Amino acid sequence: MLAALLYLRDFMVIVACLLVGKAVSAILPFTFPGSIIGMLLLFVLLSLQLIKLQWVERGAGLLLRHMGVLFVPVAVGLAAWLDTLSQYFGLIMCSALLGVVLILMTVGRLYQRMNR
Known part of the structure; x- marks a missing residue:
């Protein structure tokens, strides 16, 4: 019952x-x-410790286990x-690949700047 x-x-x-x-x-x-926005709000509330991790840990774990x-x-x-989707498959894949490359380059640059 408590669980x-x-x-x-x-x-x-x-x-x-x-x-x-x-x-x-x-x-x-x-x-x-x-x-x-809700996820960012939850992140901010957890970071500021206005919400304790124990208040969401169990439920979030259950959601993650059944995400599939x-x-x-x-x-x-x-x-x-x-x-x-099949008509624009090539464009979608190129966009996704370009997005991943741009994100990796941006994160790499930021990491290098932060470690100077």
Whole structure:
């Protein structure tokens, strides 16, 4: 019984950050994913120790263990776009590869500057 309440508390904290992130996203004058804002909010709250790690650790661990199952609806949704994805597959792969290279170069440069 106590374990169920701890999981409930963990999920409530995570969902509260998600809902605040979605609310902030709705207010912004440009489009930005509310889930990302909520994740950043959770990170800031954990970093400032306004939320203790123990308050989200158990629930986040459960979500991470079952992450593969959580992506099944996304994969099924992508099946409806297979013709579009196959048409632009080369462009998508080039964009992804270029993005990875740019991120690695940026992180490498920042790391070199920070270690001088």
